[in-house]
Amino acid sequence: xxxxxxxxxxxxxxxxxxxxxxxxxxxxxxxxxxxxxxxxxxxxxxxxxxxxxxxxxxxxxxxxxxxxxxxxxxxxxxxxxxxxxxxxxxxxxxxxxxxxxxxxxxxxxxxxxxxxxxxxxxxxxxxxxxxxxxxxxxxxxxxxxxxxxxxxxxxxxxxxxxxxxxxxxxxxxxxxxxxxxxxxxxxxxxxxxxxxxxxxxxxx
Ligand SMILES: N[C@@H](CCC(=O)N[C@@H](CS)C(=O)NCC(=O)O)C(=O)O
Numbered sequence: 001x002x003x004x005x006x007x008x009x010x011x012x013x014x015x016x017x018x019x020x021x022x023x024x025x026x027x028x029x030x031x032x033x034x035x036x037x038x039x040x041x042x043x044x045x046x047x048x049x050x051x052x053x054x055x056x057x058x059x060x061x062x063x064x065x066x067x068x069x070x071x072x073x074x075x076x077x078x079x080x081x082x083x084x085x086x087x088x089x090x091x092x093x094x095x096x097x098x099x100x101x102x103x104x105x106x107x108x109x110x111x112x113x114x115x116x117x118x119x120x121x122x123x124x125x126x127x128x129x130x131x132x133x134x135x136x137x138x139x140x141x142x143x144x145x146x147x148x149x150x151x152x153x154x155x156x157x158x159x160x161x162x163x164x165x166x167x168x169x170x171x172x173x174x175x176x177x178x179x180x181x182x183x184x185x186x187x188x189x190x191x192x193x194x195x196x197x198x199x200x201x202x203x204x
Contacts, residue, residue, distance in 0.1 A: 003027040005068075006043070006054040008034040009204045010173050012105065013053030015065040015166045016072070017203065019159055022196035023078045029203055065166070066097050069159040081159050093153045093160050099141070100163030107135040108170055116174075135171065136179050143181045150190070157194070165191040 005020065005027055007013035011034065020027045033039035037050030047054040047063060055062045057075070062068045073082035083093040108131070115128030142164060145152065152160045168188040171177050177185065191197060 001058050004030065004056040006030045006032060006036075006047070006052050007204070008032050008036065008052045010170070011052045012065040012101070012166065012170075014169070014200060014204070015100075015162055016053050016055060016068040018162050018166070018197055018200040019069040019072050019081070021200045021203075022157075022162070022194070023072060023076065023081060025072065025076060025078075031204065064101070066100050066159075066163040069162055070097060073159055081157070083153055083158065087154065089153050093158065096152050096160035097163050100160075100167055103138050104135065104164065104167035105170065107131040107138065108167065108174060108176075111135065111176070112174060132176055135176065139180070139184060142187075143184050146187045147183050161191060165197075 003020070003025060005013065005016055007017055007029060008031065017029065032043060032052065035050065036043040036052065043054075044050050047061075049063055051063060053063065053065050053068060055068045055071075057071075060071070062071060070082070072078055083090050087093070110131035111128050114122075114124040115132070118124075149155070151157050152164060165188065168177070168180070168184065169192070171180070172188065177188070180188070
């Protein structure tokens with residue numbers, strides 16, 4: 001049984017795609033036009049949310065990008081990319097995983113929608129600007145943490161770096177990265193230079 005992943009270029013599905021490449025697991029990739037609920041209506045039969053990622057692994061269906069990365073670590077015993085519950089940084093590791101989407105990607109989607117995707121008459125420049133600033137302010141925790149570290153947890157690369165790194169990468173795609181602090185920009189560059197990231201980006 002091969003893992004199947006549905007993905008759109010530069011979308012949050014890049015998190016599990018990157019994780020699969022780092023882990024060297026077999027998978028089938030389906031790349032969809034964005035947004036799939038408009039350009040690929042039949043996708044809604046598979047995933048009624050119409051969002052990416054969607055992952056199928058046997059009977060397991062998942063729609064949360066960071067949750068899929070966590071699943072892959074545990075299900076496929078990819079322990080070198082995660083932390084176990086008896087590790088003293090385990091709480092920190094989980095916090096970064098949840099932080100990645102609930103705190104960082106969330107304000108970016110409002111910036112993207114009301115600053116870029118909506119037709120001109122529905123654009124909301126004030127909302128876009130407020131959520132751009134909101135996102136940059138929420139980077140405060142990362143900015144401090146990464147000052148004297150190469151990676152987020154345990155001094156090594158884990159899926160926490162994939163989850164947070166993707167949020168930084170999306171910010172770059174949205175043109176917000178010029179406001180990143182130097183240590184945060186350097187962290188993003190380190191992550192993008194990884195062969196696993198380069199392979200994932202090519203598969204898009
Ligand atoms: N919390 C989910 C969000 C998934 C999501 O909203 N994905 C966006 C792309 S980044 C999407 O598919 N949008 C298309 C739409 O809303 O129709 C995750 O982290 O995977």
